[in-house]
Amino acid sequence: MHIPFCPNPRCRYHHHKPACAGDVFRPYGSYATAAHGVVTRYRCRECKRTFSRQTFRVDYYTKRRISYREVTKRLVSCESQRAIARALGISHASVRNRIARQARQDIARLLELLPLATCKEPFVADGLESFCYAQDFPTHYTVLAGSKSQFLYGFTYATLRRKGRMTAAQKRRCKRLKPVYQRIVAPLSESFTALCEQLVRLCAEAAADRIVQDTDEHPAYRRAISAHPVLSAWRRCERYVHRTTSSKLPRTAANPLFAANYLDREIRKDLHEHARETVCFARNAPASLERFVVYAAYHNFEKRYRINQPPTDTTTHGEVAGIPREEIRAVTHRYRRTRAFASKLPLWGVFEEVWFRKAPTAFKTTPEYLPKHCKAA
Ligand SMILES: [Zn+2]
Structure with a gap:
C-alpha cells in the first residue's frame, strides 16, 4: 500500500512528502483482524512512530465493516438512527459512530x-x-x-x-x-x-x-x-x-x-x-x-x-x-x-x-x- 505521510503531526514527514516513501516508512510486522483481514504495520524512520494501513482508512479503529453509503442514504431519507440500526442489524452506537x-x-x-x-x-x-x-x-x-x-x-x-x-x-x-x-x-x-x-x-x-x-x-x-x-x-x-x-x-x-x-x-x-x-x-x-x-x-x-x-x-x-x-x-x-x-x-x-x-x-x-x-x- 502507498503510505501518503507519517500520521504523527509532530514529524516532519507529516507535512512534507519524503522523496522515497518506501525508505522512510518501513514494514513493521502485521496483525490479523476479523473485519479487515491481515493488516500490515509500518514504522516511520524519522519519528519511530508505528502505524498501519488502517490508519489512513475511514474505517480506522473499527471492528466491523458497515456501508457508509447505506447509513447516509437512510439518514437523509428521514430514518431515525434506531431505525437504521434495526434495518442494518447493528447497534445504535455503531450508527452514531459511522455518522460521526x-x-x-x-x-x-x-x-x-x-x-x-x-x-x-x-x-x-x-x-x-x-x-x-x-x-x-x-x-x-x-x-x-x-x-x-x-x-x-x-x-x-x-x-x-x-x-x-x-x-x-x-x-x-x-x-x-x-x-x-x-x-x-x-x-x-x-x-x-x-x-x-x-x-x-x-x-x-x-x-x-x-x-x-x-x-x-x-x-x-x-x-x-x-x-x-x-x-x-x-x-x-x-x-x-x-x-x-x-x-x-x-x-x-x-x-x-x-x-x-x-x-x-x-x-x-x-x-x-x-x-x-x-x-x-x-x-x-x-x-x-x-x-x-x-x-x-x-x-x-x-x-x-x-x-x-x-x-x-x-x-x-x-x-x-x-x-x-x-x-x-x-x-x-x-x-x-x-x-x-x-x-x-x-x-x-x-x-x-x-x-x-x-x-x-x-x-x-x-x-x-x-x-x-x-x-x-
Ligand atoms: Zn514520522
Missing part, C-alpha cells in the same frame, strides 16, 4: 469543493428553527444558499432562549433555566455575523465582483451586516447589496427567499430530527451538527438538482453552483477511500466547531467525548 466518521469526511469534502463555486448568483440567508434536548432549548441553523442553485454555501448554529406563547408553568421553568441559558445561549446576531464571515471568505476566494444577499426583515440580520467591517466596506463601494423581503410573503418559487425556504422544507422532510412533532429530536448538539454536515454534503454533491429531471441527468446542486463535475467526483471518491486528518485540513469556523464537537448541549457540563479517529492522529 462520515461527517468528518464530508467536512473535508466541503472544505475542498466550496472554494470552487463561482459565487455568481445572489445569496439567500435565513434560519431553520429546531430544538435540542427539550423544547426549552430552541436551536437556530442559519443557512446560506444560492438563489439559483439552492447550493448550501454555509451554515451556523446557535441555541436560543425559548420564546413564543408559554403556559404559566413553562414560564416558571424557563426562569429556573436561566443559569443554563447563560452558559449555552448565543445571540442570533453573533451567529449571523459568523455566516457573514463565511460569505466574505467564499466571495474573496471566488473573486466575485458583485454580491447580492437576500434575507427577511429580521433586525438581527441588519445589525450584523451593518457591524461587519468587510461587508460595510463592500457596500460603500457598491460591491455588496443587501435586500430584504417580508417573511410573510407566499413561499413560492418567485419569492426572493425561495432557496432558503426550499432548503428549510427539504431539511425538515429529509432529516427526522427536524420534522415537526418528531419524537426523534436531537439530544446532543455536536451529534446533531454532524448529521447536518452529512446532509449538507449529500444535498450539495449527491442529490439531484431537480427530482423531475430525467433519470439520466445526474446534475447536482454543486454543479449548478459552478463546481466542475469531475472535481466533485474525484474529491468524493478520494474521501470515500481515505481518512481525512484534522491536521491536514484548513479547519475554521463552524467546520472546526463540528469537528472538535464544541457546540454546547443543555445540562452537559463535561467536555464532549472526542473519539480517537477525530483527533489529528
Whole structure:
C-alpha cells in the first residue's frame, strides 16, 4: 500500500512528502483482524512512530465493516438512527459512530469543493428553527444558499432562549433555566455575523465582483451586516447589496427567499430530527451538527438538482453552483477511500466547531467525548 505521510503531526514527514516513501516508512510486522483481514504495520524512520494501513482508512479503529453509503442514504431519507440500526442489524452506537466518521469526511469534502463555486448568483440567508434536548432549548441553523442553485454555501448554529406563547408553568421553568441559558445561549446576531464571515471568505476566494444577499426583515440580520467591517466596506463601494423581503410573503418559487425556504422544507422532510412533532429530536448538539454536515454534503454533491429531471441527468446542486463535475467526483471518491486528518485540513469556523464537537448541549457540563479517529492522529 502507498503510505501518503507519517500520521504523527509532530514529524516532519507529516507535512512534507519524503522523496522515497518506501525508505522512510518501513514494514513493521502485521496483525490479523476479523473485519479487515491481515493488516500490515509500518514504522516511520524519522519519528519511530508505528502505524498501519488502517490508519489512513475511514474505517480506522473499527471492528466491523458497515456501508457508509447505506447509513447516509437512510439518514437523509428521514430514518431515525434506531431505525437504521434495526434495518442494518447493528447497534445504535455503531450508527452514531459511522455518522460521526462520515461527517468528518464530508467536512473535508466541503472544505475542498466550496472554494470552487463561482459565487455568481445572489445569496439567500435565513434560519431553520429546531430544538435540542427539550423544547426549552430552541436551536437556530442559519443557512446560506444560492438563489439559483439552492447550493448550501454555509451554515451556523446557535441555541436560543425559548420564546413564543408559554403556559404559566413553562414560564416558571424557563426562569429556573436561566443559569443554563447563560452558559449555552448565543445571540442570533453573533451567529449571523459568523455566516457573514463565511460569505466574505467564499466571495474573496471566488473573486466575485458583485454580491447580492437576500434575507427577511429580521433586525438581527441588519445589525450584523451593518457591524461587519468587510461587508460595510463592500457596500460603500457598491460591491455588496443587501435586500430584504417580508417573511410573510407566499413561499413560492418567485419569492426572493425561495432557496432558503426550499432548503428549510427539504431539511425538515429529509432529516427526522427536524420534522415537526418528531419524537426523534436531537439530544446532543455536536451529534446533531454532524448529521447536518452529512446532509449538507449529500444535498450539495449527491442529490439531484431537480427530482423531475430525467433519470439520466445526474446534475447536482454543486454543479449548478459552478463546481466542475469531475472535481466533485474525484474529491468524493478520494474521501470515500481515505481518512481525512484534522491536521491536514484548513479547519475554521463552524467546520472546526463540528469537528472538535464544541457546540454546547443543555445540562452537559463535561467536555464532549472526542473519539480517537477525530483527533489529528
Ligand atoms: Zn514520522
